[in-house]
Amino acid sequence: MTRLASIHLRPVKSLGGVDVDRAEVEPWGLRHDRRWLVLRPDGGKLGSTALPALLGLTAALGPGSIALTARDGSSLTVTEPVDGPPVATDVSRLDTVRLAADEAHDWLSARLGRPVRLAWLDDPRRRPMSAEHGGGPGDPLNLSDAGPLLLTTAPSLRRLRDWIVEGALERGEPAPEPLAMARFRPTVVLDGPFEPFAEDGWTHVRIGAVDFRVSERCDRCSVTLIDPETLASGNEPIRTLARHRRHDGKTWFGIRLVPVTTGEIRVGDPVAVS
Template sequence: MRLASVHLYPVKSLGGVDVDRAVVEPWGLRHDRRWVLLQPDGGTLTARTAPAMLGLTAAPGAGSVTLTDRDGTSLTVAEPVDGPPVATAVSRLDTVRLAGDEAHDWLSARLGLPVRLGWLDDPRRRPVSTDHGGRAGDPLNLSDAGPLLVTTAPSLRRLRDWIVEGALERGEPAPEPLPMARFRPSVVLDGPVAPFVEDGWTGLRIGAVDFRFAERCDRCQLTLIDPVTLTSGKEPIRTLARHRRQDGRTWFGVRLIPLGGGEIRVGDPVTAG
């Protein structure tokens, strides 16, 4: 296998950027999921309830994040290292630091609802839950459950085939191939391996960086939202529920926890254990 692509999502639930390399830190990829949109009461806002978030893109900079709308307008926000701490409903985290009013106003105007932008200053303050494969001392960025989400191209190809087969059975035209972006992975692997072989991994090495298997990833309604049109449909959950349902949930991809640090690059060899 090889590392086929790397993806950063600096702001939780906003669109991200594809990069050719990334630094692995104990809590995930550098710059990944360090920012979050908060509702006025401190609750977390995600694209599950506000799909328009997927129409905004966040790109990391040196000590900053740049937010861009589809019309090309953008705003660069510095990391609020001295920003006021504010309570948050993010699991296993008491506070984040608030950005300035300009960021809140920019985002609120584009989403059509009042929001505030928060930044996680130190991911060591948030542990990986033991329910999601965490051990003592495992830190986490603002991802839902694990530092890295890994998917494989062979698994997506099998899922695409199942989707087409289901459509034909229903007498429907074959849909456009489902993009991997629906699953918002940190890294995508490709190579001559069986679909869903990742379910049985205990560990992984990408380049010179080792990872521990944490758990399989159960998929939520966010995967139903087309990141281009921002409309919702039935796929891929309908097909996953038919072919990949277990314990009342549907599964695609696995979560990993870094055992060390270093840089990973597209094209790096990958070894599974």
């Protein structure tokens, strides 16, 4: 039986997140997922491609707040700035976000080694999903780049790992450690008795009692080259995806989902696809 194997919440875009046993699906994505982001002083967004150190910080949920944690064990609780000052940003299809308290900016700046600010999206309904990425009229979006949820599958990762090992042996290199699914920063991961990359052909997914439509396949960027544990960069998985999964000048892994209905999903839920 195909089932929901894991759920991953990342409250702050480009930071590490937390694995959860259940999550509430809202029209713009999972509740609390990607509602915060790190900005440059001029309001421009900062991502882990430009600043890999973001991946070394973790954001977890609290009541009306998030808890930021660095790898040195230091932490800070930041309350949702419901009355925070609005600041202009270059996030696509969004004019402003609300700034967190100065304490959050100072804490993050000290750990990232450059001046930054932390901001919060108060209402995802203010940001429409792009039609270019499969958004329909009225589809809202959190601070994700292109779609409310990203789905990946265990069979596809197992096949990719096999390809990576085969390539290494062909080059006379030792087999590398298995690639972690965290490289792809999925929201939900499925496992079951289906073929690798079967998800390429899906148009609808039902997880438990919640329905989703597939908006598009996910093209992969250089963030996947950064090991989220060591923050070191390498050639995988893009090198191997370019060999086996290159179409239209891009490499592909995973699919993006748009909620059709809302409700709770839980790890272990049965999944139906069509």
